[in-house]
């Protein structure tokens with residue numbers, strides 16, 4: 001667009017005489033006034049150009065450099081640009097460029113694997129916040145819980161989000177497993193991922209179990225007493241289990257002793273449960289989740305009832 005003086009649309013040079021020539025005033029004053037007029041005209045021209053550019057940007061933002069630096073490929077409906085769009089985005093590229101539409105439908109997966117993961121992330125977040133208020137010590141653990149329930153702002157909400165989330169995760173992981181079973185997705189080539197899944201189920205249950213003791217209330221105390229008493233009967237490793245006694249297992253050196261850090265549920269058991277619950281199991285479970293998700297991709301994406309097709313491809317098939 002040509003430069004204007006911003007008032008009447010005329011080129012800036014026409015409406016704004018430069019220098020003192022023709023302004024009829026004294027040489028010094030005339031020169032000054034002329035220069036000022038030229039500067040004002042120039043500024044107006046720059047303003048007009050900026051306004052014009054803004055108009056163009058609003059009309060077609062995809063043509064700007066900023067847009068192109070963020071979204072580097074076209075977003076039209078062709079298979080190529082859709083694939084490029086996925087591959088060139090840091091978040092989307094975790095997904096395959098092409099996925100089976102029917103396989104990701106909620107009525108096929110129930111979204112259960114994804115929701116299990118979402119609940120897990122929520123639990124890690126709320127659990128980290130709970131760690132700010134909890135000490136794994138027999139003297140203060142239960143007092144910390146009472147403090148959270150009554151005095152910490154949103155403490156009750158935080159604790160209940162963590163507790164109910166834990167129950168929800170156990171239910172969801174089981175529903176996810178059930179759907180994988182119903183759709184036969186444990187079969188070739190996904191046997192390995194089924195096994196990783198079983199480990200994730202065990203880790204989920206262990207997270208739930210170790211968390212149970214932490215409030216140091218009667219419920220947790222007796223649950224862990226019963227649970228770890230069962231460990232006495234572990235084959236080979238428990239003092240009452242098959243072949244345990246033959247291998248020299250006693251209540252003071254068997255697997256139960258290792259779990260509790262002693263022969264009774266006491267301070268050491270609380271500390272061990274805390275470390276397993278807040279550090280060790282989450283690290284192991286997160287590592288297996290990474291393998292699990294990677295493996296879904298390596299096995300050809302989520303199993304599905306129909307071949308991969310785009311809307312456009314389906315129309316083509318109909319035409320034939």
Ligand code: HEM
Pocket residue numbers: 109111112113114115116117120173176177180183185186190193194195196197198200201204289292296301302303304
């Ligand atoms: C912490 C626990 C788990 C998480 C976060 C998780 C997450 C996921 C996700 C996000 C998917 C993609 C498909 C979908 O959403 O359904 C998936 C697929 C799969 N999961 Fe899990 N999972 C877990 C536990 C399990 C368990 C317990 C099993 C079975 C014992 C299992 C076996 C599988 C298999 C075989 C697939 C592939 C399914 C297919 O291709 O259709 N997972 N999982």
